[in-house]
Amino acid sequence: MNIEKREAIILTSTRGMAHALGRRFGVRSVSASEMVTRKGTRILWTGGPLLRHCTPGEYRPRWKDYRLSDLPILPDFRLKPIATARDRIKAIQDALSACDQVIHAGSPDAGGQFGIDTLLDHLDWKGSVQRMLLPSLHPEDISEVRPVSNTPYRAWTESEKCRMHADWLIGINLSRMLTLTANQSTPIPAGRVMTPLLALMRDRASTQIPKPESVITPFDTAHLQAACLRSAGTPPEKTLMAAQNLYEAGLISYPFTNHKKLNPALWSAHHAFPVDLHQVEPAVMAHAGGLQILDMPKRPLKSDEQTVFEAILARESQLRQECSRQGCTRQTAHHPQSTHALADLYEDMADLRRWVASPELRARAENSIQLGTPRSRHTMLAKVFKDGFVNPSTLRITHKGESALAHVPPSMLDSGAIILWESAISAVAQGSLDADAFMRRIQSYVGSLLQETQRRKAC
16 A cells, blocks of 8 residues: 555544554654654544534533523534543644645544544644545555545545434434423433333333344444353443444454445455355445454453453354354353343344334344444433433333423434435435435434424424
């Protein structure tokens, strides 16, 4: 890969990703904010989100307070720097001033695309941007990557903007309407993901819907988390951290994925045996696809890393149809019943189709539709546990949780709405739906939600 001919910087998402690139290209020096390759290319990392959505009061001071007359609140999308990230932003800004090209090596998904694209927009970068997609950080795979134009991937950023701003608009407006119509001083929370999550947890306890016949597929993030809960009792957030470490070490493919089809290029590069056609998605080239092993560890792994690695390895054995009875049962070791219940919940959140009443909507979802993103799912669950909406021991919705759902319009409780949401966001990411058209739909939907909430209160 030749990226050293022009004065360029590589901008990536995490320090570990930067170190993986440095290992491949050779490192001349390392500091707290960057590393420099042997040929002089600077590699910097964002280290997480550097920008956040503005609050209502930052749009207009009067929006700090709850007023029925202000609803609906429908500002344009706007970001501002996170207070603790200003030094990091300044370091990247200084690096940009000394180069004429950026190699965008952010995480290979919409979130990673969004994080660096929006930072470059915030810093008013006018130079060239090339995209380096890294579904694998294995040295051999990095060597094969060729930077390409970033322009086609801007649609990923637009889809993430749509997701973030739609969540904000619905949450802000519906929460304020519910709070004001109930004459409560304490805000009643509501959200595009949180409200259907509470409804799902309520319905799971009272409705027995048989699971479809199990088909062995590569892991997506949610099913990896469920497997690690069952095999070792590993908390979902620790599974994510361990998987990220393994990815940065070049041992597994990118772990934050909703896909259960394999990236064929990665598979053929690291596996000597073929897999069934139903396990491979030929179009899966721009992202990592389902989780797969890329290399065997050359150092002892930490406990959580070992659990994650062995879970993926065992799943690959099943894909080869070589999983022995002992190996299969190993994945269901004895752990508290609550651990298995949480694993079941993660699997339910990873495929909402069986909770959708409408056959037409179920049929519309060609692939599994997931509630929340791989990164946000455990954070949202932690919030409903902490705020007392769900009992973390029993996973049963509490009286407080039931109260939060009592006056919410039915359309917000239907899992079928998530299928419509995710289909539209996916269309934006693929470039087949204009982001402005999507946001016009959202604004109309927010207005209808508020009207329906008022009507329900009046009745």
